[in-house]
Amino acid sequence: MLICVAFVLLCQFGVLLGHPQCLDYGPPFQPPFHLEFCSAYETFGCCDQDKDNTIAAKYWEIMDYIDPHAHKLCGGYIKDILCQECSPYAAHLYDAENPQTPLRNLPGLCFDYCSEFHLYCRSAITLLTSDKHIHECCEKNKTRFCNLLNIQDEDYCFPDVLKNTNLNRNLGSVVADKKGCLQLCLREVANGLRNPVLMVHANDNTHRMFVAEQVGIIWVYLPDGSRLEEPFLDIKNLVLATPWVGDERGFLGMAFHPKFKDNGKFYIYYSFQDKKKVEKIRISELTVSASDLNRADASSERNLLEIEEPAANHNGGQILFGLDGYMYLFTGDGGKAGDPFGKFGNAQNKSSLLGKVLRIDVDGQSSDRKPYRIPPDNPFSSDPKARPEVYAYGVRNMWRCSVDRGDPLTHKGRGRIFCGDVGQNKFEEVDIIVKGGNYGWRAKEGFECYDIKLCQNSSLDDILPIFAYGHSVGKSVTGGYVYRGCESPNLNGLYIFGDFMNGRLMALHEDERSNKWKKQDICIGSTKACAFPGLISTYNKYIISFAEDEAGELYFMATSYPSAYAPHGALYKFVDPARLVHFEIPDYPCFVDIATAQSCSNILNSLHSAKPHQRHRKLPYTESGHGPSSPVLSTLSGSRVSGRNLSKPDLVMRGPSASLQYPSLFSLCLSTSQGSLAQWTASCVLSSVALLC
Template identity: 85%
Template sequence: MCCLQLCLTEVANGLRNPVLMVHANDRTHRMFVAEQVGVIWVYLPDGSRLEEPFLDIRSIVLATPWIGDERGFLGMAFHPKYKYNRKFYIYYSYMDKNRVEKIRISELKVLASDANKADPRSERNLLELEEPAANHNGGQLLFSVDGYMYLFTGDGGKAGDPFGKFGNAQNKSTLLGKVLRIDVDGKSPDGKPYRIPPDNPFVSDPKARPEVYAYGVRNMWRCAVDRGDPVTKKGRGRIFCGDVGQNRFEEIDIIVKGRNYGWRAKEGFECYDTKLCHNSSLDDILPIFAYGRNVGKSVTGGYVYRGCESPNLNGLYIFGDFMNGRLMALQEDKKTNKWKKQDICIGSTRACAFPGMISSYSKFIISFAEDEAGELYFMSTSYPSAYAPHGSLYKFIDPARRAPPGKCKYKPVPVKTKSKRIPFVPRAKTVLELLNEPSTTKPLKKSSTPTAAIPTVSSRKAKKTPSTKIKASTVKPAPSGKKRQKIKAEAKLHKTKQEEKVAHISRTTPAPPLPKKKSFHLTRNKKLLPKKATLAKEKLEKRRNESRLRSSS
């Protein structure tokens, strides 16, 4: 099956591991982009960025320059009634005064005097979790259609969830390795700064924390609520998550109240801990899709497309893989309720030869995003360190079918800006620019197969083709929200000059010996040719002398 051809536009660049982009759902159509170090920037509908950040809490956030470090600023969500109460919520790593690493979930308010500035003094701590290891920090915060806040925590880190008898994820008395659900608009009788929704599944279980909504998750990296079909509203409120695997499978799940997602008994559809796996009381729910190491190594959960501009994409769940930069889509078969994978390829020169469209992207896919209009984006970087300013934000465009002119127009509510606006300056070359370059780059035209930034063939072919071919023009290096321990082994897959500089990050595949043979062969011929020519010359001279002697005699 051929891949789904999409194009991209570059929306922002120069970001330090952009971990998320959210909107305030206030009809201003602003985009808030957060960097792993703890800085949030405001992007306006005209593409410009405000010079002063919305929030800068670098002094509190625990982040390091280590490649693939999963700690840092990880989550953010605006209150559903933000327009009226100016509240939003953040999720980040920090170190307390006793040097204990923790996750903190806080509520903040936006300044009444400036809609583009948070008030850092308004921070109200809702919840803190002690982190036994540096990795698997989860990080997603979101509000679903029920108005409650959902929090997605990692299992505590290390490998194989080694905490306690069955691990944190299976232990309902801990908040790690869970999907939590709380009501931020109330307070608990026991003094907690939030209320427990009365229909949470384990409120009457004395052995479970009442915040737990679902359990058995390893390290869900990026979850999203489905807006539902624009006409029928079918699918509305479903929560999709990418759960990062241990060493064999990556999975996509739909979150169901009270269910067990299997970790550490299972990884994907397979057993991980055999004893736990065969325990009949497990009662786990299977992923809607899982993939193995031949496809990718660290899933980045995405979104169901519900925008207006690309109608053919409606209902497709679009996601990616952090480690190899692969983009994929899942389509639901309405009759069987099964989900089928399709590869996405970016950058057929014919399909994307329109103004502003690009055909390549930075490799490490950190996060996906949806703007207020429902259009889809992703963030990636070419160098996975929280302090490296190599992250970019891209928007998906379907060249096959666009909405009729004028259909998707909206009028953003104007916002007063006190800070200077910095206009967007693109760094990636567009397809048109590449096509118009001198003939050295013309081979782009070659075949009708898409020249994609990532392995873009169907999954069967992709198994044979190592993902060493991200297009050279714009590949730059990206962040982690996920699997630090595997980045080293993988990051050197492509050979742009930029990546050669960071080759020490990773183990590289040995270069094929062909070029050596070729160059040796050429040099050998170069040496031999003059010799042959000399011999031939000498023979000719000899013959001429002989014929002269004969004629003279």
């Protein structure tokens, strides 16, 4: 997916991508505490409480030097200018993203606003900046001053940046429909990730989360939100990925073997170039290190399948295991536009592996020495004109699929495979995969005909989507999950998904009488609704992927800048605020049994280690550059560093939303534990104990 439409928009609008970014190169966030001074940015911006206090002190210091009669005229201008460090577009306002220019002392001002400021407050210029060049040339010359404060991309100048609909549409929030929508809050688990394309768990009772970046690196996050310093796997030297915005190639898929606890096997899906520079996708098997469960043995890679890609886009990328124990692979149609390959396109051609859902048995070799077997009930295994791996066909570029765990009590829905299939230029769709199904592409897009000739073919016999939406709603679907966790039972049975291009979050609910699916928008709650410690109500715009942890709780990954090398991605967990206010015991057991996974790697500092009032002070920076150092846990060797990373030393550390899970298994455990953080972590996170959610 990641994504042809984004590249087209980039070409159309130049750099106008709506790219919020702070001066420390991190994404904007919602401060956990009220901002007294720069309050305009307390719901979404780049300042925490300490930074806000520093700006306020500077403001009053300047005002002490200004004539009292000028206070009313200049006070508002000076406050506006100082508070631009808190703007979600601070990096643009101060030209921080341009390595060819020094960081500005003053933000970029639009010419009309700058002219008014110069007219009323030019005596304050020397107090706002120490730049001698500005002092010497510009205090008396309005035109020269305002030209100097101009920025190359005028879409980002203040105050017009606040009015720019292209930049501010859905900035950190989702618009509610007229009837209202489901309000949820978020907890930021990790940030500083480079296009996080997936998060999976090993289903081994350790409750570790494996988060993969598009460049080809997989990180291990522990149940308390901390991250191991050494990656689980690093194959960026093999993966074909570029820094181009919207490039869909890269590390795309990962799945653990259903018997991973016994055999240590897992599988990956990535783009690469062979020795002849031919672009392909590869599905490989690897094993975990014999000496460290948190490290993969990269030398164990065994290629299962390679498929040539005729174009750079539509690479698919999902791999998962069904309840039948077989592996399901989801490939794109080969790229370009309109599936132009052959008479019917790749997707309708059952002799091609492109535009398909494939199913293979990875536990053995076939008679023709392929490193996998064909399941005996594959629908086209006896068709000489079809590839036996094909399980379903007629798909364009399914981006993110999932297996429904089923209702916790009735098991209804268990085993269904849901997929989001990215459309061409009119419709996005959500499908449930069935054996032998034809999902219509390129004859149809959504419910409508795309290729009239193919669409009118009586033999098409296609399966319609359970839901489709037009491009006025969103332009690139990101498939999600049916919620089956225990922390938010109000969400049980909802298929939660989103749109990559506009950041919209949606849910589908199945009407049991009609068996039809109805859409409901998801709104991230207001500041008041999400006022619990550690919760936020904003997120990065470009929704890359959804995820489910071992307990069935739901997450999603998003970035503010969709480039494989841009460290602006974050991992968010959904939280139902109603459950925090009315914390009731659900109708079914809600226990988490966490097993220990000892590691030889250092552990990055747990986000729970800082007290609330300490989370915004400057912290010492470690030599490794991964983050601030902190005490060593008694149960594991090495230091801990936060899952939220800083990109530069000596910057203000922003408090994570994963700080206090309130109330959650961590807070309940904390309330009944005594002693140090290390003792609490050892007893409540890393040992095999049952914890109530």
